[in-house]
Amino acid sequence: MSVAFATVLDGLTRVPGVRSALLVSVDDGLVIAESSMTDVDTAAVAALAASLAARLARAVTTAGHAAPRSLHLEATGGGLMAAPAGEGLLLVAVTDPDANVGLLRLALRNAAGRVG
Amino acid sequence: MIDDIRALTARLAAEPGSLAFLPLGEALRRRGQLDAALTVALGGLQRYPMLGDSHDLVARIRSDRGEGDLAFDAWTEALRHDPRHVGARRGLAFLCFRAGDFEWAERHLQAAADVMPDDPGLVAALLRVQERRRSLPAAPPAPGALVPEAKGSLLVDAQGRRLAGSLVAAGGEDVSDAVAAELAGVSREAARAARLLGFGSWRSLVVECADANLHLLPPTEGTLLMAVAEPTTPAGRLAVVAERGAVAARRWLERPE
Numbered sequence: 001m002s003v004a005f006a007t008v009l010d011g012l013t014r015v016p017g018v019r020s021a022l023l024v025s026v027d028d029g030l031v032i033a034e035s036s037m038t039d040v041d042t043a044a045v046a047a048l049a050a051s052l053a054a055r056l057a058r059a060v061t062t063a064g065h066a067a068p069r070s071l072h073l074e075a076t077g078g079g080l081m082a083a084p085a086g087e088g089l090l091l092v093a094v095t096d097p098d099a100n101v102g103l104l105r106l107a108l109r110n111a112a113g114r115v116g
Numbered sequence: 117m118i119d120d121i122r123a124l125t126a127r128l129a130a131e132p133g134s135l136a137f138l139p140l141g142e143a144l145r146r147r148g149q150l151d152a153a154l155t156v157a158l159g160g161l162q163r164y165p166m167l168g169d170s171h172d173l174v175a176r177i178r179s180d181r182g183e184g185d186l187a188f189d190a191w192t193e194a195l196r197h198d199p200r201h202v203g204a205r206r207g208l209a210f211l212c213f214r215a216g217d218f219e220w221a222e223r224h225l226q227a228a229a230d231v232m233p234d235d236p237g238l239v240a241a242l243l244r245v246q247e248r249r250r251s252l253p254a255a256p257p258a259p260g261a262l263v264p265e266a267k268g269s270l271l272v273d274a275q276g277r278r279l280a281g282s283l284v285a286a287g288g289e290d291v292s293d294a295v296a297a298e299l300a301g302v303s304r305e306a307a308r309a310a311r312l313l314g315f316g317s318w319r320s321l322v323v324e325c326a327d328a329n330l331h332l333l334p335p336t337e338g339t340l341l342m343a344v345a346e347p348t349t350p351a352g353r354l355a356v357v358a359e360r361g362a363v364a365a366r367r368w369l370e371r372p373e
Contacts, residue, residue, distance in 0.1 A: 041313075048309040055305045056323055059298035062196075063344070064285030066326040073306055074322070075315035094313070105351075 008111045009035035012091070015107050017099025019078070023115065024090045026050050032089065040094050049082050049092045070108060072101065083108045085115035121147070128156070133163060141173045145180060153177045168198030175207050184211055185275045192293045199289060202228045202238075208293070209241070218249040220278070223290075266343040266357055267328070271365050274338040276300030280368070283344065286327075295342075302332065303340040320358070322351060331358035335365040 005023055012021035013035050020036040022045060029050035034042045053071060060068055070083040078097055081104055085091040091112050093104055124140035137160030144153035154177045161170040175190035188211050194204035205228035212221035225242040232238060270281040270292060278296040285291045302321070310318035321332040325347070331354045332342045343358040 044312055048305075048312060052302075052305045052309050055298070055302045056321070059295055059302050060323060060325060060328075060330065062298050063283055063291055063295045063328075063330075064287065064289070065328045065330075065344075068323045068325050070322075070324045072320075072322040073309060073318060074320045075310035075313075075318045077310075077315040078313065079315065080309065080313070 005033040005115070006035065008091075008114050009033060012093050012104075012107055012111055013037050015093070015100060015104045017096040018093050018104060019096060020045065020094040021111075022046055022049075022092045022094075023085065024050050024082075024092055026053065026084075026088050026090050045080070045092060045094055049080055050090060052080075053082055053084075053090055070105060072105070074101075081105065081108055083112040085112040089115060091115060135160075135164070135169075137163075138169055138173055141177065145173075145177050148180075150177055150181050154181070166197050168194040168201040168204060170194075171197065172201060172203040172207070175204065179207065179211070184214075185277070187211065188275075188277055189297060192297050196294050200231045202231050202235075205231075206238070206241075209245070213245060213248075218245055221245045222249060266345055266354075266361070268344040269361055270296060270299070270342045271335070272296040272299045272303075272340050272342075274300060274303065279339065280365070281341075299332070299340050299342060303334065306332075320355065322355070324351070329354055331355055333358055333362050335362040336369055339365070339369060341365050 009021040009023065012018055019038045020034065020040040020042060022031055022042055023033040024046040025032055029047035031042050031046045036042060052073065056071055057067055070081065073080040079095045080092060081095060082090050082092045091108055093108060095104065121140065121143050124136050124143060128134065128136040128140055137156050141153045141157040141160065144156060157173045157177055161174055164170045171190045171194035175187045175194060178187035178190055187207065191204040191207040194201050205224045209221045209224035212224060222242065222245045225238060225245055229238045229242055268283040270283050271279040273279055276297040276299060278292050282290065282292045283295050306318045306321055310316060319333065323330040327347060329345050329347055329349055329351060330342060332340060335341050341358065341362050343354060343361055345354045
């Protein structure tokens with residue numbers, strides 16, 4: 001992992017409630033870089049996040065809106081937050097159910113700007 | 117008709133890239149040779165995926181085969197490529213009418229009649245649907261009206277069919293059915309992601325765009341409600357509004373017939 005990516009991803013995992021942060025290739029859903037606080041199946045997260053992001057992008061553009069800037073999947077036992085980070089890349093954070101979503105949203109946007 | 121089919125088959129064999137698949141598929145459909153018709157239609161669709169008529173032909177055959185969901189998808193796709201496609205409007209109107217959604221049956225027929233105002237069949241169908249609507253008691257409140265704070269809202273089922281609500285794009289085009297079709301995939305993907313990651317059931321999906329904020333949630337298993345708001349609407353407020361809409365949608369979905 002390059003130092004720049006490592007710094008960005010480590011910064012995200014310092015947000016309360018973030019278990020793992022990844023940089024994912026949108027086209028193939030593969031992990032490019034990762035930083036995990038706990039045992040997370042990052043390969044599965046990457047594939048699922050990329051697939052969900054692609055589906056959502058299609059629905060949103062069909063509705064006539066601009067491409068998504070961020071998405072947040074909230075589930076009973078945790079969540080995923082993702083934001084595009086430059087050409088063909090997606091920054092993804094895996095969260096606990098009680099994560100500070102507002103803070104993470106800002107951190108993710110800031111991090112995406114640094115990667116892109 | 118058999119001679120026509122022979123001639124069209126020969127023409128398609130000689131010119132596989134021609135549009136002969138359209139009359140051939142239709143002729144086979146009319147003869148009730150639905151498997152053969154579908155093979156011809158799908159072959160043509162592969163060559164002409166952007167042509168509304170290709171999807172319309174597939175939809176008519178699917179409809180005859182009793183595959184209403186697939187017919188709905190194909191007619192929706194036809195409209196995506198050609199929003200003025202009268203055949204697709206007629207087909208969707210038929211499916212809506214059959215499902216008891218007279219409001220949307222009328223909308224589709226009206227859209228078709230706007231394109232072909234002199235078609236007596238269309239005018240007669242439109243009058244029939246309007247009469248039917250007038251004869252019904254007032255409809256229960258639909259979720260579109262139950263998310264009044266949202267710019268638009270849509271309730272869809274697991275097959276991507278619109279149950280209630282509507283969405284209009286910035287240009288004024290009604291994109292409800294096209295978005296509903298896409299949302300079925302989103303709902304499945306969200307459920308799959310939550311399940312495979314061991315997160316349990318998914319509760320909501322929040323999407324931020326430069327020109328809108330969207331909040332999606334499943335009011336019941338297999339349905340999805342999407343509320344759209346201006347980008348200036350705070351995310352927390354949109355979540356509250358969407359949740360209220362989901363409660364109303366649940367009540368509406370689970371009402372006794």
